[in-house]
């Protein structure tokens with residue numbers, strides 16, 4: 001059962017179409033990255049799921065049901081950095097967050113521990129590093145132990161050590177069984193932290209799936225043989241080959257699905273072409289993303 005399932009969500013602000021017909025599913029226990037350039041509609045999408053905004057059309061289910069207010073409360077959301085009081089300690093700030101959420105103080109020690117802030121819980125917020133401040137924001141989200149967390153650009157504005165701290169915390173939360181949905185415009189972040197991704201551009205979903213699949217869909221193979229032209233022609237006949245071009249003594253071939261080196265070798269050998277070189281090259285998510293987002297709108 002997917003934790004979250006979006007069906008055909010559209011939203012416009014006057015003449016700006018922020019989202020058009022977006023559908024995807026977030027599997028339980030995944031770290032799901034909503035990836036897209038600035039202005040692609042990520043915040044709008046998260047706003048709709050968390051009920052801050054209303055979709056013009058489309059619907060979504062949470063835990064396989066149209067969400068009630070109670071189910072929405074099971075989501076911990078961090079859409080923007082909370083206004084913590086600078087002169088108060090981390091602990092006191094969480095007391096205020098707990099009171100706003102109408103929760104008692106009994107969960108504060110637990111969330112401080114998870115976020116690695118126990119030692120500094122009584123220091124004033126203004127003495128915290130950027131990474132600690134963001135970890136305190138995540139600690140506030142964890143009050144009440146929600147199963148699903150929604151984080152909008154959780155490492156935005158942090159220095160490199162703050163980014164590393166927050167990424168480590170996200171991984172730790174995922175390991176503890178939380179489903180985490182995070183918006184990001186950073187490919188690197190999605191590749192390092194996320195198990196699944198939905199790529200959106202100009203409000204349209206370009207693709208969604210497991211990060212490994214998205215990358216492997218973009219794998220390509222470098223092959224060479226004595227007769228480069230004959231090899232290229234033959235590769236174009238290989239099932240699923242979507243293109244092959246000669247680059248010097250090498251033929252570079254692209255495939256619709258992750259290429260199987262042994263099957264390609266045997267295919268060529270059976271047709272009388274003996275490969276002198278065969279190498280499956282993995283593209284990074286960055287390359288895949290750039291290729292995907294370069295498709296004309």
Ligand SMILES: Nc1ncnc2c1ncn2[C@@H]1O[C@H](COP(=O)(O)OP(=O)(O)OP(=O)(O)O)[C@@H](O)[C@H]1O
Nearest residue numbers: 013016018036037038039040041042043044045185
């Ligand atoms: N309140 C609003 N009124 C008018 N247009 C808006 C409003 N909020 C967002 N938009 C527009 O909708 C589109 C999607 O914006 P959104 O903030 O959802 O994208 P985003 O991917 O989160 O961008 P960013 O990474 O810059 O936050 C953009 O063109 C934006 O200018």
